[in-house]
Amino acid sequence: MGKGVYAMSAKDNTVLVKSRFNDVDDKNGISKLFDKAGVYVIALLLIILGIIVSPTKFLTPDNMLNILRAVGMLGITACGLSFVIYSSQMADMSVPSAMAFSGIITVQFLHFGLVPALILGIMFGMLIGLVNGIVVGYFRANAILWTLAMQFGMEGIMRYVWSGNQLYPDLEPGTSGAAFVNIFRMKVGPVPLLIIVMIVLYIIANIVMKKTKFGNQLKLVGSAYDVAKCTGINVRRTVLYAFLISSFTASVAGIFITSMNKLGVFYLGEGYDFKSVTAIVIGGMALSGGRGNIWGVLGGVLVMGLLNNILTFIGIPTAVQNVFVGLVFIAVVALHTYKLRKVGKDYA
Amino acid sequence: MHKSKNIISLIDQNRAILLLILLTCFSAIFAPNFANRMNLSTILISGCMLAIISVGFTLVFILAQIDLSIGATAQFCGMLCVGLQPELGWTLSLIIAVLAGALIGLFNGIVVVKFKIHSFIATIGTMTIIRGILHLYSDGGTKSIDNYSLGEFLETGQFPIWFIIIVIGAIILFVVLSRPDVKTIKGITTIVVPAVFIILWLTTKLFSPIVIITFIIISIGIFLVDHTRFGKGFYVVGGNPETAWLAGINKDMYIILGFVICGITASLAGSIFAMRLSSMTARFIFAQKALMTSLAAVIIGGTQLTGGKGNILKSYFGVLMFQVLFNMIGCFGLGFEIQIFINGLILAVVVFYEAYTNYRHELLKGQRPELLKEAQSIR
Numbered sequence: 001m002g003k004g005v006y007a008m009s010a011k012d013n014t015v016l017v018k019s020r021f022n023d024v025d026d027k028n029g030i031s032k033l034f035d036k037a038g039v040y041v042i043a044l045l046l047i048i049l050g051i052i053v054s055p056t057k058f059l060t061p062d063n064m065l066n067i068l069r070a071v072g073m074l075g076i077t078a079c080g081l082s083f084v085i086y087s088s089q090m091a092d093m094s095v096p097s098a099m100a101f102s103g104i105i106t107v108q109f110l111h112f113g114l115v116p117a118l119i120l121g122i123m124f125g126m127l128i129g130l131v132n133g134i135v136v137g138y139f140r141a142n143a144i145l146w147t148l149a150m151q152f153g154m155e156g157i158m159r160y161v162w163s164g165n166q167l168y169p170d171l172e173p174g175t176s177g178a179a180f181v182n183i184f185r186m187k188v189g190p191v192p193l194l195i196i197v198m199i200v201l202y203i204i205a206n207i208v209m210k211k212t213k214f215g216n217q218l219k220l221v222g223s224a225y226d227v228a229k230c231t232g233i234n235v236r237r238t239v240l241y242a243f244l245i246s247s248f249t250a251s252v253a254g255i256f257i258t259s260m261n262k263l264g265v266f267y268l269g270e271g272y273d274f275k276s277v278t279a280i281v282i283g284g285m286a287l288s289g290g291r292g293n294i295w296g297v298l299g300g301v302l303v304m305g306l307l308n309n310i311l312t313f314i315g316i317p318t319a320v321q322n323v324f325v326g327l328v329f330i331a332v333v334a335l336h337t338y339k340l341r342k343v344g345k346d347y348a
Numbered sequence: 349m350h351k352s353k354n355i356i357s358l359i360d361q362n363r364a365i366l367l368l369i370l371l372t373c374f375s376a377i378f379a380p381n382f383a384n385r386m387n388l389s390t391i392l393i394s395g396c397m398l399a400i401i402s403v404g405f406t407l408v409f410i411l412a413q414i415d416l417s418i419g420a421t422a423q424f425c426g427m428l429c430v431g432l433q434p435e436l437g438w439t440l441s442l443i444i445a446v447l448a449g450a451l452i453g454l455f456n457g458i459v460v461v462k463f464k465i466h467s468f469i470a471t472i473g474t475m476t477i478i479r480g481i482l483h484l485y486s487d488g489g490t491k492s493i494d495n496y497s498l499g500e501f502l503e504t505g506q507f508p509i510w511f512i513i514i515v516i517g518a519i520i521l522f523v524v525l526s527r528p529d530v531k532t533i534k535g536i537t538t539i540v541v542p543a544v545f546i547i548l549w550l551t552t553k554l555f556s557p558i559v560i561i562t563f564i565i566i567s568i569g570i571f572l573v574d575h576t577r578f579g580k581g582f583y584v585v586g587g588n589p590e591t592a593w594l595a596g597i598n599k600d601m602y603i604i605l606g607f608v609i610c611g612i613t614a615s616l617a618g619s620i621f622a623m624r625l626s627s628m629t630a631r632f633i634f635a636q637k638a639l640m641t642s643l644a645a646v647i648i649g650g651t652q653l654t655g656g657k658g659n660i661l662k663s664y665f666g667v668l669m670f671q672v673l674f675n676m677i678g679c680f681g682l683g684f685e686i687q688i689f690i691n692g693l694i695l696a697v698v699v700f701y702e703a704y705t706n707y708r709h710e711l712l713k714g715q716r717p718e719l720l721k722e723a724q725s726i727r
Binding site for chain 1: 459463464465466468469470472473474475476477479480481482483484488632636640643653684685686687688689690691692693695696699700702703704706707710
C-alpha cells in the first residue's frame with residue numbers, strides 16, 4: 001500500500017512487482033549460494049569449527065564414519081518423514097512407535113528365519129503408516145494430533161502385549177538371532193551397511209520426489225491442496241502414500257536400532273520424531289510443504305550429526321545438547337518463516 | 349427430524365458430563381470397591397493436576413492455538429518447586445516455579461506471535477528445550493524431600509475457619525450478584541449446585557483442601573473467561589481474527605497472554621502435584637501422560653481445535669471422566685499399561701470423531717437440507 005500511493009500505470013505496476021520479486025531473486029553471490037546450498041555451507045562451517053575445537057581427533061576417517069553412523073538412523077527416518085512434510089502434513093509423531101514396533105515384531109518372529117522376520121517387521125511398521133494415511137489422508141484429521149494419538153496408543157499396546165518387558169533375540173552363533181544382531185555391525189569394505197542403506201534410500205527418495213508422477217503430484221498437494229484437488233489428482237491417496245513411505249523408512253530404522261541395542265522394547269525410537277523434523281527443517285524443507293529437496297534433508301541430517309559430535313568434543317552433556325537442538329530448531333523455523341513471508345506466504 | 353437433530357447436538361455438546369455419569373454408574377455397579385467415600389475422594393484428588401492444567405489449555409485451544417509443552421512445563425516447575433523448597437520454603441519456591449512457568453508461556457507466545465511459527469511446531473521445540481533443562485537440573489532422577497506436612501494437609505487436612513467463611517461468602521455473593529432466574533433450568537442450577545457443594549463440603553470429608561484449591565482456580569478461570577469483557581476477547585480472537593482486528597482487539601496481546609496463562613496454570617498444576625507427593629520424577633512418561641490425558645479431556649469437553657469454542661467446566665468433566673476410567677481400571681486389577689493404551693485409544697477415537705464430523709460437514713458444504721425438502725414438496 002505504501003509504495004502504491006501515486007497513480008500507477010500498468011507498466012509501473014510491473015516494475016513494482018518485479019522489484020518486489022527482485023528482493024528475493026537477485027541477490028549477490030554469497031547470498032545466492034547460501035540459498036542454493038545453505039545447509040552444506042553450514043556443514044562446512046561446522047567442520048571448520050570442529051577442526052578448531054579438536055585439531056587432532058576431528059578430521060580423522062574414524063571420526064567421520066562415527067558421525068555418519070551416529071546419524072544413520074536419523075537419516076533414514078528423516079528421509080521418509082520428509083515426504084510427509086513435503087505434502088504439508090507438518091509432522092508424523094508416530095515415527096518412534098513405528099520404529100519400536102517393527103523392531104519388536106522382528107525379534108518376536110526371528111524363529112521363522114531372518115528374512116521373513118524382517119519382512120514381517122517392516123510390514124507391521126507400515127501398518128501404522130497405513131492407518132495414519134487413511135485417517136489423515138481420507139478423513140482430513142489433524143496430522144499432529146492423530147499421529148500423537150497413534151503414538152500413545154501403540155505405546156500402550158506394546159506395553160500391554162509384552163507387559164513392558166524387553167525382548168531379547170537368541171544370540172547363539174549360527175541362528176537367525178545372531179545374524180539379526182549382526183545387521184548393524186555388518187560392513188561392506190570399511191563402510192557400515194547402515195550408511196550404505198541410508199545413501200541408497202536417499203537416492204531412491206530423490207528419484208521418487210523429482211522424477212516420478214507421484215513426486216510431482218505430491219509437490220502440488222503440498223503447496224496447494226485445493227488446487228491439486230481441482231486438477232484431478234487423487235489427493236487423499238497421495239497423502240496416504242506419503243505416510244506409508246514415512247512408516248516404511250521408520251521401520252527400516254527401527255530394525256537397525258533394535259539390532260544395535262540387541263533387544264526390542266517399546267521406548268527404542270524415543271525422540272526420533274522431533275529430531276528428524278529438526279533435521280528436515282534445517283535442510284531447507286518448509287513445514288508449509290512443497291518446498292525443498294531431499295539432498296537438503298541429507299545436509300540437515302549431517303549438520304545435526306556434526307553439531308552433536310562437536311558438542312560432545314567440547315564436553316557438553318546430552319541433556320544440554322537437546323536444549324541446543326531445540327533452540328536451533330526454533331531459530332531455523334523462524335528464519336524460514338521470515339524468508340517466506342517476504343515472498344508473501346504466511347506460515348512456514 | 350428437526351427435533352431429533354437437536355437432541356443429538358445436545359448430547360454431543362454435553363458428552364463430557366454424560367460420559368462421566370455413565371462411567372460412574374457403570375463402575376459403581378460393576379467395579380469392586382469403587383463406590384465409597386475414600387475412593388471418590390481419591391478420584392477428585394488425582395484429577396487435580398490435570399484439572400488445573402486444562403484451565404489454561406482450554407484457553408489456548410479457544411485461541412485456535414495449541415501448547416504441546418504443558419506436560420514438560422508442569423514437570424519442570426514441579427521439580428523446581430521441590431528442588432528449591434529446602435532452601436527457600438514452600439511459598440517462595442512456589443512463586444519461583446510459577447514465574448518460571450509464566451516465562452515459558454511468554455517464550456511460547458512470543459515465538460508464535462512475533463516469529464509467526466505455527467504453535468504446534470513451536471511448542472514441540474519448547475518441549476524439547478524444557479526436557480533438556482529438566483534433565484540438567486535433576487540429573488534425570490527423582491527429587492524428593494522428607495517434610496510431608498504440607499502433602500498431608502493437602503490430602504487430609506482442614507482449612508482454617510476464616511478461609512472457609514471467605515470462600516462460602518464469595519460463592520453466595522456471586523450467586524446473588526448473578527441474579528439467577530428461578531423459572532429457567534440454568535437459574536435453578538446456579539442456585540442448587542453451589543448449595544449442594546457447600547453442604548457436602550461442610551458435612552462430609554469428600555473434598556480435600558487440594559480439591560478446594562483446584563475448584564477455586566477453575567472458578568477464577570471460568571469467571572475470567574465467561575463473565576468479563578476481557579475474557580470474551582479470547583473467543584473473538586480465536587473464532588475470527590479479522591473480526592477481532594476490526595473490533596480493535598489486540599490479537600497478539602491476547603495470544604501471548606493466553607500462552608502465559610497456560611504456562612502459569614501448568615506450573616501451578618505441577619507444583620501442587622509435587623507439593624502433594626513431596627517429590628517429582630523426571631521420567632518422560634509423566635509429562636507424556638499429562639499431555640495426552642489433558643489433550644483428550646479438553647477435546648472431549650467439546651473444545652475445538654479450530655478455535656472460538658470451548659468451556660473450562662466441560663474440560664474439567666472430561667478430566668474427571670478420565671480419572672474415573674483409570675480408577676475403574678485399577679479397581680478391576682488391571683495395570684498401568686492398559687491405562688496408557690486406553691488413554692491413547694480414547695484420544696484417537698476423539699480426534700477421529702472430530703475429523704469425521706468435519707469430513708461430513710465438508711461433504712454437505714453448499715447443500716441446504718431444509719430448502720431441499722421444500723423444493724421436493726413443491727414438486
